[in-house]
Amino acid sequence: MCKLQYPWIMKLWLLKSTWDETPPKEITENWNKFKTNLESLSSLRLPRLIISPNSKSVELHIFCDASEVGYCAVAYLRCQSHDSSVTTSFLCAKSRVAPLKTLSIPRLELCGAVLLVDLLQNIKEALLRTIRIDSITGWTSSQVTLAWIWSEPSRWKVFVANRVTHIQEHLPSSSWRYISSQQNPADCGSRGLFPSQLIPYELWWKGPSWLREPPENWPSNVRLNSETTEITNEQKPNTVHVLENSTHVIDLLLLKFSSISRIKRTCAYILRVIHHCRKRKRYLTLQLLPFETQKALYTIIHHVQLHHFSELFTAIRNNKLPDKCFRKLAPFLDRDGLIRVGGRIKNAVIPFDHKHPVLLPKRPRVKKDLTQVQLNRLDRWKLIQAMVQHFWKRWHVELALAKPRCW
Structure with missing residues (x-):
């Protein structure tokens, strides 16, 4: 989550620095700033109660996003009580540094969706024995990723097809929705924040404000254009096998x-x-x-x-x-x-x-x-x-x- 993790550690990897070698000045300054900010984490307080006793429905909402330096998935429980009041609680999050091999942003967004379903599997193993979850929804800011997930895996090249297959096995395509980057809490997780910036960041701890409103106020799914370059670049070429009959x-x-x-x-x-x-x-x-x-x-x-x-x-x-x-x-x-x-x-x-x-x-x-x-x-x-x-x-x-x- 912290800002140091993504760009600066990755730069150390790219520089192939040894243990005894002094890092560059830019990395050293960011490390000192991060170390100073760690003290602010002592004021962080998280409620242990995530489900109110009078809840009549429990929904799981998981958000994912990606940037050039990493990708992240964060999960929230949405609980609605008998008096129609709604509360949202931060459940868990998971992040990954972008691979050293350069990937396009749409591919990184797809990796974020894979991280989302992996996080979902961990949540199911931990909670499903004690909590009944009524619905599960996956949210992403990438329209390209949605176009891939909402289609048959066989349409796409190997990289996309394998990940789309993995995603659809654990979360059906009908359970995926679109959210803008400004409202996506996983956006800060993909870019990184210093501890002093993270503590007051309500979007991260509570999720989007509209998540505590009725579903009709939630963002509507966008109409995708399947002919965009980012989508068609990953489309598998159509191969037609022609058997020539030499007999007229x-x-x-x-x-x-x-x-x-x-x-x-x-x-x-x-x-x-x-x-x-x-x-x-x-x-x-x-x-x-x-x-x-x-x-x-x-x-x-x-x-x-x-x-x-x-x-x-x-x-x-x-x-x-x-x-x-x-x-x-x-x-x-x-x-x-x-x-x-x-x-x-x-x-x-x-x-x-x-x-x-x-x-x-x-x-x-x-x-x-x-x-x-x-x-x-x-x-x-x-x-x-x-x-x-x-x-x-x-x-x-x-x-x-x-x-x-x-x-």
Whole structure:
């Protein structure tokens, strides 16, 4: 409590003075002043009775505060009698010198709150067997400390999180309130006083004057701004663990389903959901529209082409000559981004898909699904004939295998 304890003893530690070494003049003068003031402590009188016999309720109020040189916690009992009169009594106090390692003021204030709950544990061990305490309230002058205590410990960095966890285990966050530094009796304990200053200091011995008034006259809790720099500096960075799935969703569909129709429908519904999330467009029916299934098929083909013809895509987009095996096909990209086969029949009066079929690899999974349809041989041959008009591949092999014997 005395003024000598905090700055001057700390300076001796920092100077690393030995036992036989004479301290600096400034420290010596303060020591002599402190020693002279000790005589005034003989006039100090403290009442031994802290609870009146006719008390109907007993409350425990503990205050904490911190400064650059130390932090302190002080406890008072508030007793209300049957005639509604209120008395407050000094119970005990505890103080600590600030660590040599420099800490920010908000962290020191949090250390003061830890000291408060440690003092609370000592009070419970000494008094709870004989005195029934109706309520316990913790008071602090630090809005930053309150913001930390009123939040989940997992939000904060290790230093703050560990201390907030310790505080909340012994005193719930709902039991903490704010008090200004001018009214906080622990303020003088964190800064230190000479004995002659301490004896007449009523705030220290009785607590704040409003503590003897009804609770509605007590200081109201402040509205905290959780975005202040002091609070956010101790916030743990949000870490998002992203697991990258190397398997594309279309590959998963091709592996899971054996029917190209089912793959198209599933892909179409996925594209519809994506479009809805981007454009906020609602569909009046669950039934797929023709253009949606067509777009899904082109999406599947585009994925297959990207997988098998990536170098060809790069060559076409950069206006470079493709590999020799593709040159005779005169490949180009259509408006849907698909590689199609060019040629000399571009002026023919036939549908675009027939003039410029889509290029597929030799053994694509989608080609297998397109042709493996449970039909009789005649219908299967007709299907392959239709596929030849839309997709470029060595379909004559399939055509020869599927041709009816009577032809």
